[in-house]
Amino acid sequence: MDKDLLRSVDLLKENEEEVRNDAENALLTVCQNILSHPNDKQYREVRLDNPMVTTKLLPALGGIECLFDIGFVETTDCLSLPEEAPLSKLQALQNLLNKSSLSTKEPTVEDTALYDLIPPTSTERERRLFYPIIDYFQGVLRYEDASLQEKAKKVIPIVDLEIATMTRLGQLHKHVKLFQAGSQKGVEKQQGEHDIDDAKDLFLMELLHWFKYKFFTWIDSPKCLLFRIYVVKDITECRSRCTRCGTRVKFPRYTDPEPLLTLRRGRCGEWSNVFTLFCRTLGYDARFIYDHTDHIWTEVWSIHEKRWIHLDPCEDVMDRPLMYEKGWKKKLNYIIACSKDEVQDVTWRYTHDQIGVMKRRTACSESKLLQFIESLNKYHQSSPHYSVTRRQYVIKRRLLELVELIHVPNKRDSDDDEYYERSTGSYEWRRARGEISESNTKINYSWDVSKYGEAFHLQYSIVKDMYKITDDSGTVLMEISGWQCGTKEFEGGMFRKIEHDWNVTYLSRSPGIICGKIKWCFVVANPNLYLKTFHLQATTKIFYEANVSWEVEAIFDNANQNKSVVLPINDVSNYRTDQLKEATKLILTVTVSGGQGNCAWQHAQIFRQSLENEDDRSLVIDIELENR
Incomplete structure (x- = not known):
């Protein structure tokens, strides 16, 4: 049976009894009408302003999802079931709903005696x-x-x-x-x-x-099930109102982990x-x-x-x-x-x-x-x-x-260790909480390209969020988890975005930020070697006049940091150059900007890949070295 449909039916069980019953009865009516009149178009359409939708399905967690899972699609003013959609899914939903007379889960019994252990002289603040x-x-x-x-x-x-x-x-x-x-x-x-x-x-x-x-998925704010847009209020409220259609969106904060095994978000x-x-x-x-x-x-x-x-x-x-x-x-x-x-x-x-x-x-x-x-x-x-x-x-x-x-301070950590700012949640939300700085985030990680001989091979997978260094035969020599952990610095609230609706992931700047930037640093630490050739492959995707630009800066004399050259990279799909020969340090920079409207921040995407592509090589850097 369809896993998504089972999950949506499980979501229905988490609603209040009256809301759940209304939603289940509405879904049974839709299924029964179509199964009884499979060739009648009027039963295959449910208008968005129909009271059954606005008062019974929308208020219920999992209600609209069930319709989408059995094949309904959104048109201009209604939800419609295409003629080619299999009726077997409707029968499956009908069977699941008819069996939904499951016993209600018994709540966890609280031991009220624990509250008696609070000292009776405790102040309100202590309590x-x-x-x-x-x-x-x-x-x-x-x-x-x-x-x-x-x-x-x-x-x-x-x-x-x-x-x-x-x-x-x-x-x-x-x-x-x-x-x-x-x-x-x-x-x-x-x-x-x-x-x-x-x-x-x-x-x-x-x-x-x-x-x-x-x-699991991080949620900044709940999503309107009708228009698939995020509402503006904080999800600590059980209900928020969609700014586009006015519908109240339910998003309770669960303390019981059982429903979260299905919801997988918060x-x-x-x-x-x-x-x-x-x-x-x-x-x-x-x-x-x-x-x-x-x-x-x-x-x-x-x-x-x-x-x-x-x-x-x-x-x-x-x-x-x-x-x-x-x-x-x-x-x-x-x-x-x-x-x-x-x-x-x-x-x-x-x-x-x-x-x-x-x-x-x-x-x-x-x-x-x-x-x-x-x-x-x-x-x-x-x-x-x-x-x-x-x-x-x-x-x-x-x-x-x-x-x-x-042992204070903690002996396993030192003042020289790197500690990263918070990565989960929107940029504005993290900044309001004071858990990230407004300036650049400096990681200052440098890849020593001379550590592995005269050839350096680096790959990054956006799907696995993993860097790996390999030898010429492809054997993995080193791995680093987390895209930011391999960077010199980044700005603009750059983060790894996962779009479950489209089943893709990519790096982008945070909402409301005009420009984002990431820098990677590569050094030749071995004094007997310097760079011979530089090869780069990367995937990017832009929408609505957004822009993704790349450049590489080469430094030829560590004692004189002014002796450098900057080359723009017009095509990152397969860029190769020997103009950086004899360099001892490279700084690779990608900048994202542009786009249109409130979603401009996600119109410039770095390393966009399907989540199913587990063998992706979103970024490939090959550096050949030679003796001085």
């Missing part, structure tokens, strides 16, 4: 800190539901992720062997052995990457809710991390590392706890971890600024917060269903964590 902790603590227990985990397991491509993990493991082995013969043999070998020692941690990297780029709360469920489903000890300054992510206990590892599914980032403070410039105060075992204050894992954080922790006294957290843990771990063995294990694990958190 605003304590209440969410209790709510999240109770919420994570939902992940332990066996039937929910079974549903989650069905949507995780476990075999594919295991294969990807083994591939990554093999590449790391090759990477270690490659550098063992180098001058830094001891250092590289030690680091390589550390990276490949535990495949279970590597599996998390693959799960994280798949979750961000193939499973903001950080929904992302981490489902990702933490996936981690628990796959047997990891995982916990839900609540940042009081408005962000959510996940931590997983690494058996190999004997510590909790930070994972942010929204950003596809692993083990970079200082990202929020250093990259996003967040003024942190309280960061609370909730798992099936306990609640813990883990703020100190995420900051180097202990003095500044302490000044902002004014909601309650430190002793009162500690006593409250300990009372929650004692109550939970003293329940009849909590084993003594598990309690002893959790206590030992907690001691290990306390020893780790005593």
Whole structure:
């Protein structure tokens, strides 16, 4: 049966009972009329101003989607079912709706006794800190539901992720062997052995990457189902009004992860809710991390590392706890971890600024917060269903964590590390939150083209969002995940856009930005070599008078940065030149601009590819070197 149709019918179940019943009855009427009169054109058309559409289908999540999934298409003023559309899909929808007398899911029973643990002398401000902790603590227990985990397991491509993990493991082995013969043999070998020692941690990297780029979708604002345009109000409201047709668009924020397995969209709360469920489903000890300054992510206990590892599914980032403070410039105060075992204050894992954080922790006294957290843990771990063995294990694990958190600042991060600004959400939304700067984003990454001999081969896949360096035979020597991680700098809120309607992905500037730019830097670090030839292949797409321009700057003398030449690149489909011969540094720049109307920002597209093209080579750079 059609997966999209099954998903839309599942969406119907998430509506309020009255709304769901109205939508299901309207859909049954449409199906029955067409199946009873298959050759009558009037039954194949549903006008957009028909009360059945405006009052029954549009208000229901999944209502209009069901019509599109059985073959209806949008015309000028109605939805129409083409004559060639198979009636089997209507019969399938009719059967699904007739079976929709499914039992209503029983809500999770709350333990109201937890709220009695809040000290009776607590102020209103203290209660605003304590209440969410209790709510999240109770919420994570939902992940332990066996039937929910079974549903989650069905949507995780476990075999594919295991294969990807083994591939990554093999590449790391090759990477270690490659550098063992180098001058830094001891250092590289030690680091390589550390990276490949535990495949279970590597599996998390693959799960994280798949979750961000193939499973879940970030939503800035809900979409009008009729006109396929985004409404203007924030999605924290359950309903927003479309600015074009006036229709109220429903977009509830779910705290139950089950409907999100079907919806697969939301903001950080929904992302981490489902990702933490996936981690628990796959047997990891995982916990839900609540940042009081408005962000959510996940931590997983690494058996190999004997510590909790930070994972942010929204950003596809692993083990970079200082990202929020250093990259996003967040003024942190309280960061609370909730798992099936306990609640813990883990703020100190995420900051180097202990003095500044302490000044902002004014909601309650430190002793009162500690006593409250300990009372929650004692109550939970003293329940009849909590084993003594598990309690002893959790206590030992907690001691290990306390020893780790005593080391402030965090010993695994240094001031020299790069921390990126937030990438999810629209440019204007991120800028309003202060989580990105208004100036250029400087990554300052340089590709050492002389590191691999006299030939350098770089490929980037927009579908996998992955750079890889290969040798002449095509063997992968190195991989870097994330397009921005391989750049020197970029500006204009450049981001990776995924259009699920058209099944394509590309890089573009953010909405409202006139011009966007990306720069890549290539250096010849070996003093005995310099550049001989430069070859570039890239894919671009423009609409409505938009513009994508490329240029390459060559620097011939590192001691004199003024000795350079800039060449415009008119055709990037297959550009090759030897005019840059003897250069020791290249800076490749692409600039996007132009377009028309409110969507001008997406009319200039870099590396546009179909999401189904997993073998794409959106960017190919080949550099040949020679001896001085």
